[in-house]
Amino acid sequence: MQLLKSCTATVTALTFAAILTAAPGGGTVTGKVTYTGTPAKPKPIDMAKEPSCAKQYTTPLMTENVVTGSGNTLEYVVVYISAGAPDESSAPSTAVTFDQKGCHYTPHVLAFQVNQDLKVTNSDQTSHNIHPLAKINREWNKSQPPGTPPISEKYDKPEFISVKCNIHPWMHGWFAVVKTSHYAVSDGSGEFKLPNLPPGKYTLTAWHESYGTQTQEVTISGNETKSANFVFTAKPY
Amino acid sequence: MKSKLSNAFLAILLFGCFVDFPTVQAQEAQVGKLTGHAEQGKPLYRRYCIGCHGPRGDGAGENAPYIDPKPRNFTQATFKCRSTPTGTLPTDEDLYSSVGRGFDNSNMPSWAPLTDQERINLVAFIKTFSPRWKTDKAGTTINIPNEPPVTVQSIQHGHDLFQKLECWKCHGPEGRGDGPSAATLTDSNDQPIRPYNFAEGSRFKCGSTNQDIYRIFITGVDGTPMPSFADVIQPNDAWDLVHFLRTLQVNREGPERALLKSSGTKLQPIQTSSGGGR
Incomplete structure (x- = not known):
């Protein structure tokens, strides 16, 4: 019996060691997000009411609720492991930054983890109010005049939170609060990459602010790279 | 006896069906x-x-x-x-x-x-x-320090803060709720909402004492465009703002307006053209 116990312990320890060593390598999911149909055209933003911002642009800034690339690719889609992720309870110690510059949020969609530090900075010469319209998390609304220190916050539940500035109604962005470190936001060519996935069966979710969510299952074994593409149906409005 | 009991039971069941309240x-x-x-x-x-x-x-x-x-x-x-x-x-x-x-x-x-x-x-x-x-627990009640005396200097500094913090963007240069951003304001349920009009002279939503106004700067008005200034203003600044806001209430005779009148102080109009509020 004693022997059996120590055997189990050893095996367990070995398994853990295997998982730990496998974690940094592991498999990868890559893919591309595209759309079918006709998406709404981005509209130019009129910043005449805020000259200190308007003068920073030679051509007007365009709305970002649908940003497309050549070959029908879709930017700002959050792709993340929604089920099966091994690291759902741990938040990284590094902070993410959401900047306000030229009366515009950078990045437009900021993904980060539950309980991860979020810093909101104001690089403008005008006051903003940062008003994330959380429904599951608590809704707060803070003023940030020019030259004031970053606002530090965190969220304790996963949620896609619409962020706005009431003073400059054209400003709009998103906080994508997810439970795992396995997330990515599709880039200008619609591409995303989720590296370091230990072997296992995962549910992959893609979220777009205007076109909703899609999921698919993906199974990773060893160090393989799997491809997973998402196709959203565009709406013309 | 048995049928009486089951009738009572049925009645309770049925009652449950018609009451659309969540159980307390x-x-x-x-x-x-x-x-x-x-x-x-x-x-x-x-x-x-x-x-x-x-x-x-x-x-x-x-x-x-x-x-x-x-x-x-x-x-x-x-x-x-x-x-x-x-x-x-x-x-x-x-x-x-x-x-x-x-x-x-x-x-x-x-x-x-x-x-x-x-x-x-x-x-x-x-x-x-x-x-x-x-x-969740209720938040920690904010501390409101004692109000300093109303002085011309305090009102003047409140005026400068109203300019600098861009309160006028929504509340308007004369506090009439007609600032450049006023028309597009919505609450958190996407309903149009008006910024407070100080000149109208009606009472404040969350209480009408100077302490009540002070508290609004620090807590914000959640669910509306009015943000919290807790991280960006000091207690004395907030009191100075309270004193200045009182002077915008043109239909209310208070110590702040009286002091402006008796000292012959003329405040500069709030500038809205610079765009940066600097």
């Missing part, structure tokens, strides 16, 4: 020595509050379509008048004083005619509509 959880509210009980607040709610706030507390009562601003949705647990920081739950006392005070410029009357015990029971019942009251 044991929820309490405490203000000083007053303890409110949700189950005692429920009949009061059905009598006095249900018409606007609705059977589910979601603000969708039968009168709601005709009301602006819309009745509070208690399931969101977001409240305008708090003594606690932005994004936190109000204290029981905050809710209790809101029920007793009512909200000026809205359809919410003062419920002062009810007894203290009835009002605190209502507060306890309102807290059953959102699970947040089980999981």
Whole structure:
């Protein structure tokens, strides 16, 4: 019996060691997000009411609720492991930054983890109010005049939170609060990459602010790279 | 005997089908020595509050379509008048004083005619509509330091802050609620909302004392465009702003306007053209 116990312990320890060593390598999911149909055209933003911002642009800034690339690719889609992720309870110690510059949020969609530090900075010469319209998390609304220190916050539940500035109604962005470190936001060519996935069966979710969510299952074994593409149906409005 | 019993049982079952209320959880509210009980607040709610706030507390009562601003949705647990920081739950006392005070410029009357015990029971019942009251604690009440004397210097500095913090973007250069951003403001439920018009001289929503105005800067008005300035202004700055805001109330004779008049002080008009407010 004693022997059996120590055997189990050893095996367990070995398994853990295997998982730990496998974690940094592991498999990868890559893919591309595209759309079918006709998406709404981005509209130019009129910043005449805020000259200190308007003068920073030679051509007007365009709305970002649908940003497309050549070959029908879709930017700002959050792709993340929604089920099966091994690291759902741990938040990284590094902070993410959401900047306000030229009366515009950078990045437009900021993904980060539950309980991860979020810093909101104001690089403008005008006051903003940062008003994330959380429904599951608590809704707060803070003023940030020019030259004031970053606002530090965190969220304790996963949620896609619409962020706005009431003073400059054209400003709009998103906080994508997810439970795992396995997330990515599709880039200008619609591409995303989720590296370091230990072997296992995962549910992959893609979220777009205007076109909703899609999921698919993906199974990773060893160090393989799997491809997973998402196709959203565009709406013309 | 047996059939009587089963009839009673059936009646209870049927009764359950027709009552569309969520079962009252044991929820309490405490203000000083007053303890409110949700189950005692429920009949009061059905009598006095249900018409606007609705059977589910979601603000969708039968009168709601005709009301602006819309009745509070208690399931969101977001409240305008708090003594606690932005994004936190109000204290029981905050809710209790809101029920007793009512909200000026809205359809919410003062419920002062009810007894203290009835009002605190209502507060306890309102807290059953959102699970947040089980999981979160009320925020820590903000500290309001003693008010410094009203001086010309204080009013002048408040004026400079009104310019610098860009309060005028919504509230307008004369506090008439007509700033450049006023027209596009919406609350958190996408309903159009007006910034407060100081010149109109009506009472403030969350109380009319100088302390009440001070508190608004620090807590913000959650669910509306009015943000919290807790991280960006010092207590003395907030008091100076209070003194300046009082001078915008042209229909109210207070010590601030009297002082401006007696000292012959003319404040510069708020500049709105520079765009940066610097």
